[in-house]
Amino acid sequence: MERLVLAGTAPEAEFSALVKEAGLDAVVRILLDEVLFRCDEPVNRTPVHIALDLTHEGAHRRMVFRLVRDEPISVVDDESVPVQRELRMAAVDLVRRLFGPMGPPKVGDFHDTFLPARPDDLRDLTELVLATNQASGTLLSGCTTPHLDxxxxxxxxxxxxxxxxxxxxxxxxxxxxxxxxxxxxxxxxxxxxxxxxxxxxxxxxxxxxxxxxxxxxxxxxxxxxxxxxxxxxxxxxxxxxxxxxxxxxxxxxxxxxxxxxxxxxxxxxxxxxxxxxxxxxxxxxxxxxxxxxxxxxxxxxxxxxxxxxxxxxxxxxxxxxxxxxxxxxxxxxxxxxxxxxxxxxxxxxxxxxxxxGANDDIGFPAWMDDEAWAALGAIPPAPDEHLDQQKGEPRESH
Structure with a gap:
């Protein structure tokens, strides 16, 4: 886990070494958990399925998410279920999204296919498009690192x-x-x-x-x-x-x-x-x-x-x-x-x-005395001599 976190700012070669050692499936499981943890709650009333394909050096792993309001986001075991959106990105890019420096929302690091198949009933197309937009925003909220209060x-x-x-x-x-x-x-x-x-x-x-x-x-x-x-x-x-x-x-x-x-x-x-x-x-x-x-x-x-x-x-x-x-x-x-x-x-x-931290700055040397201060041209007044006893006013000091 610690190596995966550090890979968010490391050269891609270090991520590749981690995948080779731990296996792509193990890495994807951790990324899936992180995405689900960060996702906002779904607001779409119509259920939407979104596929996320993660790729690495010719291999890929596909996850299908079901999102609908008032239900926790679930991962569908049946990858053949019809999906309303397909997203594909390199696994290392998702790692950088999750564990890289915070910044504005990213674009241009994933492939997107909106409604890859023609819906059977076009009468509900308007609602389906709205629900897919909302669900996509929810899933992408889990793939980012916003500045949260x-x-x-x-x-x-x-x-x-x-x-x-x-x-x-x-x-x-x-x-x-x-x-x-x-x-x-x-x-x-x-x-x-x-x-x-x-x-x-x-x-x-x-x-x-x-x-x-x-x-x-x-x-x-x-x-x-x-x-x-x-x-x-x-x-x-x-x-x-x-x-x-x-x-x-x-x-x-x-x-x-x-x-x-x-x-x-x-x-x-x-x-x-x-x-x-x-x-x-x-x-x-x-x-x-x-x-x-x-x-x-x-x-x-x-x-x-x-x-x-x-x-x-x-x-x-x-x-x-x-x-x-x-x-x-x-x-x-x-x-x-x-x-x-x-x-x-x-x-x-x-x-x-x-x-x-290191609280080791010495400040004034231990040997500093009135003679040394006089040599510097400024003898600090004693604490009880800072007021003029006759007038009750601060003395001028340099």
Missing amino acids: LGRLSLAYGSDKWASFHWYTAHYEEQFARYRDLPVRVLEIGIGGFDGELGGGSLQMWKRYFHRGLIYGLDLFDKSALNRPRLTALIGDQADAGALRAIAERYGPFDIVIDDGSHDNAHVRISFETLFPYVRSGGVYVIEDMQTAYIPRFGGSAGSVAGPDTSIGLLKGLLDDIHYQEQGPARGTRPTLTQEQVVSVRVCRNIAFIEK
Whole structure:
């Protein structure tokens, strides 16, 4: 799956090598699943059958889709069924449509035959033409990568990250835009689902949003019924550091980790301390629902100040870590992992984005003193000398 995703931007020879190794049928099965996952819901009232022929180096595989309103799109086993439209494209072109960079809708990369056979009854021709147009648009929606609004995807797949208790997707759009065209690995802690429901709405949302991404979800319960190409449900406890490390060793490193799990403050800290080392440089670790830092039954602190053992306390500590170079006597000591690798912390209401990178710029040399500043022609004033005590006005500085 990962090689197929990377083939979206690789030379055609790499796709050919993959087909030779895995077989065209295996590749076509994955492409079929991806197309069906991305398709809009059909709106045509009259049933329409559309054939899609995928070709590669003289071989071809034919799939016939049945589309009609209020029914899921199905693949017809009988390829001899009369079709209202035939589409043919090279398999590598479909891979580039699905896993290449986002852009405007493509044309000119497929062959199209509209109503290849004369209908038996021309009295319904107008309705048939309209239905075929609508069904064709639906099928082609699954063969493209449009710029979809994350809030709409959240609603479509039943995630609670927008227009629910939270309004997170606007923040996610801002923070994740740079990753959207990349073959990212995303791990989300907490798959969701209550009262026996399977959940997985957020995982499907991320799969659609990151069209080249491999999406992993972690839950206490078996949610493997959600498994599809590019989406894998894992079983594990976010409070078990050993289990988290084993998962990260097998499926990481990750570009994005999202903690939407138990929201227990101790669990939040265990997960961060265990998984942050497995976030790639340039990646981001997200903590959701930090209101529990003020709720005692989640290990939070009652009152207006969150304690050091809460998720908010974790973020406060990371702010100090970012500025470890400026901490006087601590300068020159061996930095911790978070001091060395946390480069930014962006906090919005109930959600935080922790960016990983190289926090190793030294800034002012440790030997800089007043004599050195004087040699530069500018001695910085002491913090308590910035106001003129007589007039209460700022002193002019250069």
